[in-house]
Amino acid sequence: MARHLRTLRDLSPLELIRVLELARTIKGNPGAYRGKLADKSVALIFAKPSTRTRVSFEVGIRQLGAQALFLPYGGDSGLHLGRGETPHDTAKSLARYVDAIVIRTFGRDEVDELAEHSSVPVVNALTDQDYPCQVLSDVMTMRERFGDDLRGKKLVFVGPGNNVTHSLLQAGPRAGFDVVLACPELLPPSHQVLEVAREEAARAGTRVFLEHDPRRAVKDAAVVYTDTWVSMGQERDAHSLRAKLTAYTVDDELMQTAARDAIFMHGLPARRGEEVMASVIDGPQSVVFDQAENRLHAQKALLLLLMGAEPWS
Ligand code: CP
Ligand code: NVA
Numbered sequence: 001m002a003r004h005l006r007t008l009r010d011l012s013p014l015e016l017i018r019v020l021e022l023a024r025t026i027k028g029n030p031g032a033y034r035g036k037l038a039d040k041s042v043a044l045i046f047a048k049p050s051t052r053t054r055v056s057f058e059v060g061i062r063q064l065g066a067q068a069l070f071l072p073y074g075g076d077s078g079l080h081l082g083r084g085e086t087p088h089d090t091a092k093s094l095a096r097y098v099d100a101i102v103i104r105t106f107g108r109d110e111v112d113e114l115a116e117h118s119s120v121p122v123v124n125a126l127t128d129q130d131y132p133c134q135v136l137s138d139v140m141t142m143r144e145r146f147g148d149d150l151r152g153k154k155l156v157f158v159g160p161g162n163n164v165t166h167s168l169l170q171a172g173p174r175a176g177f178d179v180v181l182a183c184p185e186l187l188p189p190s191h192q193v194l195e196v197a198r199e200e201a202a203r204a205g206t207r208v209f210l211e212h213d214p215r216r217a218v219k220d221a222a223v224v225y226t227d228t229w230v231s232m233g234q235e236r237d238a239h240s241l242r243a244k245l246t247a248y249t250v251d252d253e254l255m256q257t258a259a260r261d262a263i264f265m266h267g268l269p270a271r272r273g274e275e276v277m278a279s280v281i282d283g284p285q286s287v288v289f290d291q292a293e294n295r296l297h298a299q300k301a302l303l304l305l306l307m308g309a310e311p312w313s
Helices: 013-028 052-065 087-094 107-115 132-146 164-175 193-203 214-218 235-248 252-257 286-306
Strands: 043-046 065-074 100-103 120-125 154-158 178-182 208-211 222-228 264-265
Touching: 013 132, 013 164, 013 252, 043 052, 052 065, 052 286, 065 164, 087 107, 100 107, 100 286, 107 120, 120 178, 120 286, 132 164, 132 286, 154 164, 154 214, 164 178, 164 193, 164 208, 178 193, 178 214, 193 208, 208 214, 264 286
Parallel strands: 043 065, 043 100, 100 120, 154 178, 154 222, 178 208, 222 264
Antiparallel strands: none
């Protein structure tokens, strides 16, 4: 049975750390991993735009000696998925040619169905509900800044409950940090994801909170994290989303309530003047391009482990 990354819940705490430690080793000596996936092929299916994810996967896959196949989800030069072929038939066909499938799409159910029927690893490269690849890179970045022991560190997400918040909720208990969400009452995270995260946090000895007041939430934060207010696919609701989020901009004043050595994180793309002021994202506390770089290293590590080229322990 192939291993998949549908959400971060597919990784145990030890496995999450294994991915991040391999990523660090690869970052320190990328040449040692050149050719590790020689003669392999990886399908990259995209139903939504991408700058970082597409390029970091394509380049990373080539650095490992494998071939990356960029496959638009639909349209005249895309897959039949976009005109109704099932994920079942797509998975069973692609798995006869390629050694892993990476997909960015709308519904998590589509990733689940691909994974259920694929004999090769399936990686979720963003759905409306989850974004595990981004958050792997984020935790790697936090460990670079604060050391490997993140216990007692508080990450505060300021913004709408969305795919990034769900993956952060799943990462905290696994990597040992506390997660506080400062979301408007009208834009909460999934109740089910929050409840599971609370249970996982209780078992792990970490904390998970939902707050509504960003100023109270950010007090003493080690990490202030935000994301675009209008996620891909929500363009029609942009006006009402923005109206609900006006009090949630990360500005200098908010950053001053965080810990003195706090960092600012954002997976990008960002809209300056909306979810974050330029002075913050372009300022000294911002680590957004480290996050972007670490996508490359973390995803290479993930593929090597899922594809069996490196051992899990
Ligand atoms: N953070 C991120 O996923 O960026 P892209 O949408 O550019 O891939
Ligand atoms: N929440 C954002 C992340 C973009 C990488 C979105 O889904 O569009």
